[in-house]
Amino acid sequence: MMKKFLPVLFLPLLLAGCATAFTNLTPLQQARNPKNLYPVEVALDCSQQTLRWESIRPQILVGKNTYPMRSTLLMTNRWEGMVPVPPGTESVTYRYKFDYDCNSFGKPKPASRISREYTLSVKGQ
Secondary structure: OHHHHHHHHHHHHHHHOOOEEEEEOOOOEEEOOOOOEEEEEEEEEEOOOOEOHHHOEEEEEEOOEEEEOEEOOOOOOEEEEEEEOOOOOOEEEEEEEEEEEEOOOOOOEEEEEEOOOEEEEEEOO
């Protein structure tokens, strides 16, 4: 009987090792600009000790389109990118996706995390 419950006892330990938090640092509303590109920024907090920080490949997901992000100067856990909002459109919904490698037995294994949805509203003109 105890053998059946043993995996359940270790489940909280496995989940605690994978705790990832996305912090959207972008204002929810921005003024329309002539280029129709709007900056977004995110911070990643992760307690997963096997994560290889130098392998992180962040991107912004807008519908089926992806847009690259780059690391923010002087910060190790923040990235920024640009989201297009076409003229006549007042808002856009987006997510952050982080692909990265984790240490494992043998070679590193790929992993990925996706944030919840955020909505950027564009006002003016």
